Amino acid sequence: MNKFLLIAVLLMAALRANGQNTAAIKGTLIDSLDKKPVEFATVAVIDMRDTLSTLIAYTLSNKEGAFALHNIPGGIPVKLLISYVAYQPYRKLFTLKTGEQFDLGTIGLNSKQLQEVTIKDERMPVVVRKDTIIFDAEAFKTRPNAVVEDLLKKLPGVEVDNDGNITVMAKKVSKVLVDGREFFPTDIRIATKNLDADLIDKVQVYDDRENDPNHLIPESQVGKIINLKFKKAIKKSIFGKVYAGAGTNDHYQVGGLANMFRDT
Missing domain, CATH: 2.170.130.10 (TonB-dependent receptor, plug domain)
Known part of the structure; x- marks a missing residue:
């Protein structure tokens, strides 16, 4: 009994320590003009330490426009990227402190204008349609x-x-x-x-x-x-791979795969 109790205590301590090593972000999205909530917007947190901009976490805003992201690593530069059809993307760069519960408050998204000229397109790691x-x-x-x-x-x-x-x-x-x-x-x-x-x-x-x-x-x-x-x-290409290997006791393996793809 004491052994199980000790294991439970250690597990809870480990989970608590892990939670203290991460941070959380929350906020609410609204239309900047009519102040109505924006539902189903994609909210992503991206690791800015490498050139590939690795996705850390993502979620969707609910019918009240609210969103929350947990288990975000603390102490590293990250970018919050929010996107939704008919709205201009929202970006924010910051570094969260370990254990921080960062509340962005209310974020007003601006609608895209017909005369808008896009100079640089930013690739979203994940999009929900x-x-x-x-x-x-x-x-x-x-x-x-x-x-x-x-x-x-x-x-x-x-x-x-x-x-x-x-x-x-x-x-x-x-x-x-x-x-x-x-x-x-x-x-x-x-x-x-x-x-x-x-x-x-x-x-x-x-x-x-x-x-x-x-x-x-x-x-x-x-x-x-x-x-x-x-x-x-x-x-429009042809590609493939072949492989072979041998081991003891007359064991061997050989195989391959060839592919030809066309637009149609």
């Missing part, structure tokens, strides 16, 4: 020669187990598409375990309602589809 989540692959660092599976493991809310099975927000991924088409439909892991992560421009995640157009199936029972969007330069 209705039921589709779009991840920008460039915002998630992977090792050299990494495959798509390694990239997916970096995405918030996406988990890949030891067998290569994928879940998004605890929902099973039923299909992996490549530019909207099925890639070896008998085994979705062929795409994730063989295609290089460097080929991917965007990762789209959305509900699998291909056989449920009227949305009769409860959302809790609907699986997910991942669509891998290739970079433009890859859409």
